Amino acid sequence: MDDQDKFSALSNPTRRRILTWMKDIPDAFGKSAGDAREDVCISEIQRKTNLSQSTVSAYMAALERAGLVTSERRGQWTFFRRDEPAISAFARKIAKEL
Template sequence: MTDRLEQSKALANEARLSILEWLSDPDAHFSDQVTGKPSEIGVCVTLLTDKLGMAQPTVSRHLELLRRAGFLTVNKIGRWSFFQRDEAAVVEYKEWINEHL
């Protein structure tokens, strides 16, 4: 069972909410990614770091919290990490919120 408290905490940050929003339509927000189509392989940490205007370790921490909460998956290609939303997990969380609030 997914830890709903951990998921809720992961969403309690503007940067993490922005990441999830951008990754809902990654091709529109990260069309400059040259490694591969963002909707197919995910979005590179470097592009997320640039868009957030934060230090890379800070962005990596945000991404790890979202991944541990189940909202993101990571695709490793070589030494690079590409992140995608786990749409099923997002839908499941929304349904849980609707049922319990």
């Protein structure tokens, strides 16, 4: 995962929006206040973006390749969560170098 993968993944406004929503999954995806889940199913992202499943899958694959999210399979479902340490390290690197 090099920085170019991260810049490329973040060049798409919808992928940036998905990452922003994932900062507060219960609020962004209409979960109950007591739901402390930190991951979201690809079908929930699909509903929120109103994009096809294949497009959302490709977007999430790009974010995962870039090291900005991680995924976990649970049965037939794939759940994603932000990789906060990787995002923070990348933000620090940009702040330092640019």
